[in-house]
Amino acid sequence: MWRRRNVLAYERPEWYLNTPDTCRLFVQEYGIGDEYVVVLHGGWGGEHSYLLDAFEGVEEHFVLVFYDQRGSLRSPCPSELISVDKHVQDLECLREQLGVDRLNIVAHSMGTILAMMYLDRYPERVKGLVFISPSAPRSPFEKWELELLERHEQAKQAFFERQEIDLEIKRQGLDREWDELSDKEKTNAWRIRFAGSNLYHVEHWPQLKGGQIFFSQEAAEAALRSMPRQYDFTSALARHPWPIHIIEGDHDFGPVYVEYTRQWVSKIGNARLTVIRNAGHNPWIDSPDEFTTALIEALLNTT
Structure with missing residues (x-):
């Protein structure tokens, strides 16, 4: 924990x-x-x-x-x-x-x-x-840099779209139509996806600060x-x-x-x-x- x-x-x-x-x-x-x-x-x-x-x-x-x-x-x-x-x-x-x-x-x-x-x-x-x-x-x-960064871009995209993000959204009961979510729920859904980019452990999303007005x-x-x-x-x-x-x-x-x-x-x-x-x-x-x-x-x- x-x-x-x-x-x-x-x-x-x-x-x-x-x-x-x-x-x-x-x-x-x-x-x-x-x-x-x-x-x-x-x-x-x-x-x-x-x-x-x-x-x-x-x-x-x-x-x-x-x-x-x-x-x-x-x-x-x-x-x-x-x-x-x-x-x-x-x-x-x-x-x-x-x-x-x-x-x-x-x-x-x-x-x-x-x-x-x-x-x-x-x-x-x-x-x-x-x-x-x-x-x-x-x-x-240099060639090695460009090739490595191309691999990174592909891996980054996969990391940002990994299954754990959608599973956490579902676990929080946020896997509903966007219009059905309250503003607080929309913010939480956004923060989970924000965590999916910045954290390995997506479930730690409540600890992630910044973004939006920050x-x-x-x-x-x-x-x-x-x-x-x-x-x-x-x-x-x-x-x-x-x-x-x-x-x-x-x-x-x-x-x-x-x-x-x-x-x-x-x-x-x-x-x-x-x-x-x-x-x-x-x-x-x-x-x-x-x-x-x-x-x-x-x-x-x-x-």
Whole structure:
């Protein structure tokens, strides 16, 4: 049976980061300790609260700094002021406000690209790096990459349509005509399918947060439009003088993508990969104890 998570301890008053172009970014801190750990949520267009459960226990060792990236839920910003370059500069502004020389960063999903871009631009400003369910550090162009990613797309589609999703919908009594469902039931049906994409254990769907009003399509599209067509951060990662820890489920959007991660991690001498069995894109929900152990060990070995 999955473990119910608790609210993080040592909550501090929220504050707002004022950017040079007059956006205000929501910042929330938890924890005790001598070092900050800045958490980068996924997206683009996501927000931080879906990640809180992932850090249960970590706040006993570090001060965790969560923030909503510009354009996200608590950090409204006009789309014309949203770009990946602005996201990088926001992270540098946050570092300056925290008053630290080097950041410890934990990033999830697309947040790992932001972390890599920041490292590439400000290598002297980064210390600990932990990537959860990461994006690859370069745009694919070699034959082996394209072939592997084609296999991944096929496996991902099958993973998103697996039988367990429909069985859970039926088990919850939601296998009726859409018009017959209440709004609450419709939301639950949506969340089960959302869990089918992000979790290995679909039955853990009540623990899955985010999506719907917690996601800004406008912010996502603005950031994506500004992404470089070709990028490669492998050299920046390889030059980093501290270990880089990667934590990923063996069913991250299906069973194939972790093979891609293994390939690029093997080419970066200071990178360490921990694969969590029977876990998806949000491994802290599928395997909370194993994930928490891996995350705390990674942070203690890089900070």
